[in-house]
Amino acid sequence: MFMSFAPMEGVTGAAYRRIHRQMFPGADRYYAPFVSPDTAGTVKRSQLEALRRDEDPEFPLVPQILANNAASFLAAARRLADLGYGEINLNLGCPSGTVAAKHKGAGLLADADALRRLLDGIFAQPPAAVSVKTRMGWASTAEFPALLEIFRAYPLAELIVHARDRAGMYRSDPDVGGFASVPALCPFPVCYNGNVFSPADLARLRSALPGLERVMIGRGAAADPALFRLLRGGDPLGAGELRAFLDALLDEALSSGLSPVYALSRMKELWYYLRWKFPGCDKELKAVFKSRRIENYRAALDALFDGGGFDPYSFYGSRDGYTKEMPLSF
Ligand SMILES: Cc1cc2nc3c(=O)[nH]c(=O)nc-3n(C[C@H](O)[C@H](O)[C@H](O)COP(=O)(O)O)c2cc1C
Structure with a gap:
């Protein structure tokens, strides 16, 4: 199975990715947290610095752009293509209220015309292959068939589906049933994302989605840097x-x-x-x-x-190991 490390703003920055790959190889690919160009398409210098490839041009990394108009996406994408990236990801999943209010991230899922305009502009002249990371809807995952009709009209490099609607933020149960028919309907590779925290979670997912070929993992890997190794049959985290x-x-x-x-x-x-x-x-x-x-x-x-309380089999969300609710903050 092809497994990727999800983008996580504030967690999976450049140093984290480099050190993680050195010490815990196992992810096939990493996605960088989004860069957010201004209306002229300018990307902050610090965001570009974090994406330089001089040290390891072969590092399997896909950068991501959060934008609501094709001109600013394309200007930023050209900068990233100049850095050597052959694929760039469009963020259609960020649930933040301020982002959505600007019709960016998941905000675009509520406006089919704006989404089509954006994709028309991007795919008219992309400087690199473009993949999309989306949620399954704004208010409901029942919106996804209509969104999929839109995506299917473009030559995406990959469609990554975080199987929740925006309303579910990071909490609702992923709509695995709603996702099930998606890969067969798409002419491009489709990747499942959402709540894979442990080997038992992956086993459940595989039995629900027998043909599944790609999975993206975020919080589970942040909670267990050896998770990809373990999912491939290797040793648990020490x-x-x-x-x-x-x-x-x-x-x-x-x-x-x-x-x-x-x-x-x-x-x-x-x-x-x-x-x-x-x-x-x-x-x-x-x-x-x-x-x-x-x-x-x-x-x-x-x-x-x-203290000896380390438990390699206690996973994020404590579904399989520890069952007591952990406090959210101290
Ligand atoms: C702290 C945090 C930061 C995130 N940053 C991004 C981001 O920059 N771009 C993006 O597409 N998704 C981002 N996400 C969403 C994750 O990539 C992923 O889709 C989500 O966490 C569901 O996967 P999981 O259940 O494996 O964690 C973020 C999630 C969290 C919790």
Whole structure:
């Protein structure tokens, strides 16, 4: 099965992707969090910097653009094609209210004419192959057959379907039944996305979708960096390699010039997902989230890892391992 690491703004940045691939190979492809060009198509320098390919031109990465008009998409896409990308992804899934209000991301799913205009413009002169990452609708996944009619009219490189409507944000149950007929209806590859957190989740999905060839995983992989390896029949995550991964990420953040406070806030974003690997360790986790200085953070990690509460089979959302609800924030 072809497996990709989903784009996650604030989590899967350039350093994360590089270190993850070095230490936990297993994902066939990564998608970068979106860049958001202004109306003239200009992309922030920092966003372009994060997509430079000089160090490893072969890294399997697809950048993503969030835009609501073809001119700004194409201007940004040309910049990305100049960096060496052969495929660029269009974001039609971002559920944020401010994004949707600008008719971007999932906001476009509520306006079929605007969506068609955008795709007409993009596919008239694309500087690279273009794939789409979409939700199944705005208010309901029942909108998807009509959306699919639109997508099928264009030569997409791939259609990635996050099997929820926008109203479901990240919480509703994915509409696996609604997705089932989609791959057979499309002349391009189709990828399933949504709530694959563990081997049991993938097994359930495969039995519901027997011909499934592509899956994209986000939060499950953020919560378990070895998940792709495990899904391919390899070893579960080890505590030692998780600690080495975290140390490498922090060292990279600090050596790249981020302030300690900012570097720690980035690490805590990861801990929002990683905490599922430490069921029953609320006290130690609280110390990780409360740490304000690097020394305190490292000491809190020592206590957490030494405490023996690491459980490689406790997955994001605790569906198969830990069943107690974890607090959402400390
Ligand atoms: C913190 C966070 C940031 C995200 N950033 C992006 C993004 O930049 N682009 C995008 O297309 N999707 C983004 N997503 C959505 C994920 O790519 C994915 O579609 C969603 O989490 C469902 O997959 P999962 O259940 O495997 O996590 C983000 C999700 C989260 C939780």
